[in-house]
Amino acid sequence: MIKHNEIERENIMKIMSIPEIKEYLNNNGIKPSLPRIKIFEYLNNYKSHPTADEIYLALIDELITLSKTTVYNTMDLFLKHNIIIQILIEENEIRYDSLTSNHGHFKCIKCNKIYDFKYDLADISIKELNGFSLNEYHTYIKGICKNCSENK
Amino acid sequence: MIKHNEIERENIMKIMSIPEIKEYLNNNGIKPSLPRIKIFEYLNNYKSHPTADEIYLALIDELITLSKTTVYNTMDLFLKHNIIIQILIEENEIRYDSLTSNHGHFKCIKCNKIYDFKYDLADISIKELNGFSLNEYHTYIKGICKNCSENK
DNA sequence: AATTATTTTGTAATCATTACATTTAATGAA
DNA sequence: TTCATTAAATGTAATGATTACAAAATAATT
Structure with missing residues (x-):
């Protein structure tokens, strides 16, 4: 049973520009601060299904005051607003994905x-x-x- | 594509008696010590998909010298010999299942x-x-x- | 500008799992 | 049976991801 193309297309999370990310966060009730935008950008545009630690390491050079706690807090916030999902594949690590439709x-x-x-x-x-x-x-x-x- | 009934039946892990467990461990290259038998019995006969900690707590009254390390060691041994699988459902916990066929x-x-x-x-x-x-x-x-x- | 609420941060705590060294038990040869 | 060797079980300490918490920084509001 194949879904409608319309529905499928909607659910594919494409690369987003910074203004698009801002709007997306706003539309989902999240104030788009710089760390939040950068974290979502990394998550969504690189599609590498990173751990919190990988996100932290990827961004610390640019956001030199970023703390790992902020990454975890932000993931929790994104989860609560349903714009990301957790994925478990290996024990001992949680990975994140901005594609929330079933896959x-x-x-x-x-x-x-x-x-x-x-x-x-x-x-x-x-x-x-x-x-x-x-x-x-x-x-x-x-x-x-x-x-x-x-x-x- | 439905599998043969024969194959399916083989893959359903039923309640096993102590002698059956002994034989099963032996057949899989595992020397059936008391902790190993009891751990496998708990895992297989209760089918609760327990964590290592739950196994430990369930058995400590009977095997009063049991250590949690032994539970972990035994799970590793069982995994290496492919008589159990790990299952990940919640972050922060590994559960175990003696049913190893795909399900x-x-x-x-x-x-x-x-x-x-x-x-x-x-x-x-x-x-x-x-x-x-x-x-x-x-x-x-x-x-x-x-x-x-x-x-x- | 002052006040209040929100966001970010650093440090310390938690907790499941693993590492490691020691003890205990089982096995096998003399 | 006893001694020597190997395997199994144990206890304690270390690891590492995540969370708790309180303080600092930033943003929003009056």
């Missing part, structure tokens, strides 16, 4: 890159879950990506 | 119970992953279970 993640065990992919679990009828109400779907797959396979 | 988990946000369910992601063709080799599938769903829905 899965593939992690390459060679290059460690995390890829997004679309899927719809609703396509599978799960008889054990009849009568259950399903809120959040999370799926990840581990393996070797095309790039790493081809480069032997 | 998903449903966590009820009311009663916190974790249910197993069968599914096969191979039923969905994921075009983004063409050319990728897929090794491990992990899926969890959060929501409200039938029991909690019915009891208002």
